[in-house]
Amino acid sequence: MGALIAAQAGARTPAAAPPSAVDWLKKNVRAPTRTSYRAAETITVTVGGRVLRQRLRLVHRAPESTSWTYLSLQGKVERIVVDSQRSHWQYLPRRGQIIFSPSFPVDQELWQERYLGRLLENYTVRDAGKTLAAGRPARLLVVAPRSGHEGPTKRIWVDAATWITLKSILVSSDGRTTVASELSGLRVEKTIPAAEFAPPANAKKQTVIYERAAVLPLPALARQWRHPLLVPHDLPRGYSLESARLLSRGRRSFVHLRYFDGFNVVSLFEDVSSSKPPVSRSRRDDSIHGGPAVWHSYPPFHSLSWREQGLKLTLMGDLPRRSLLGIADGVRRVAR
């Protein structure tokens, strides 16, 4: 008996399987809840060969408080944004103004339960191996649309020790725009004083209150909206209706239909205003159902506006032009 126990004790337990790419992605999403840190961050947007850059100072106190300090090229503080997942404020030193507003917390568990599955249906998550980022050992993950699916591609350099995103690059679905973010000088800290997230006392205060609009089933929305409700019937594969809401701005009401593939968002807005689309040099004329339509680029996404059945319709999303035109072409009225 003693020999058996000794043999069992000496036997090697089977090694745990190494984490998969999806495991790394889950860790990365959870990382902010477990690690406090400071870093410098650079965000770079490349549009048509032009590069625009913003420098920030980032302080994160796990599980939920983050402060972003926007710096000028001369290193001067231009804006401080603090979010604690319960409250949110922005301080504008030049105006001596602080604006409080409700926070929209990022719910990592909800994301995992509700959206991760959909993301994996439409995108592959690949572990591209060990690498270095911000001078630290990292894992490179690549989230890319599956064959036949249309959407952006994102590369994420996940810190091997803390799972924090050290660097990321997003490439738009038409490959024309990239948004990159990179940390430097990352310093993990056990505790960061809560006082670092306290608003300045002497600023002019403003509080913003908002009302969330209920998500409605389409037939209910069609009944509440006093105009024809138009919905797209030819969405690219993998995109499904995420929410339908009747919103207002001042005395104007408008409809927002939101389609989502787990990663990329496409919106259709409907209103009865006679407003013209914005005038800009990125504008180009198009045609929907034989009528005029206007195309704009808002890197990395685009918008397409046209009139139909007395409504102004605006489609937005990071999809190639031909796909947005196809969606617009397939818009049909919903029966009440």
Add this chain to the structure above:
Amino acid sequence: MRNDKACEERWGCLNDLADGRLVGRKRSRLEAHIESCERCREALEEIRNIKSKVRQTEAPHAPDGLWGRCMGRIADRPARQAPFRWRRKPAVGVAAACLAAAAALVLSIGPFSVHDEDEIPHDHYVMEHAGFAAAQPLDMSSHHILLSAQGAENDRRNPDAESLETPNDAPNTHVR
């Protein structure tokens, strides 16, 4: 202990209360809560003050398509014109939570949305669109758009504020 989340859920009804549109049990429940909650009391007071000020003020109109023109400049400006001041408002954002909150800022029924216009500006759609995207933990492309659109919206509603369209001698971004 004060329940911040419960308070924030109640804020949606404060406008109705201020306008006298809230009736019955909903009204009495909210009034009872406000009596015991300083935060909500202050919020209601603020709404009433804002409404009163807005009633006395003529609604300002910013140029139509401000956002479109700004993004047009980014897309169209020749590289040799650097440095280009991209935005002096919130500029490029980084984190989902704060950016989604920025969307809330501009979609509010608070000081901004009591203002009435004949049409819904394109920027407003941009913010609605980008807000949800920015709240996704994997998203980051929508952040800078959302915050910039918020800046444009603020400019529209606060004509005294520094304009997105005005070049700045202290750029926080540049074109290479």
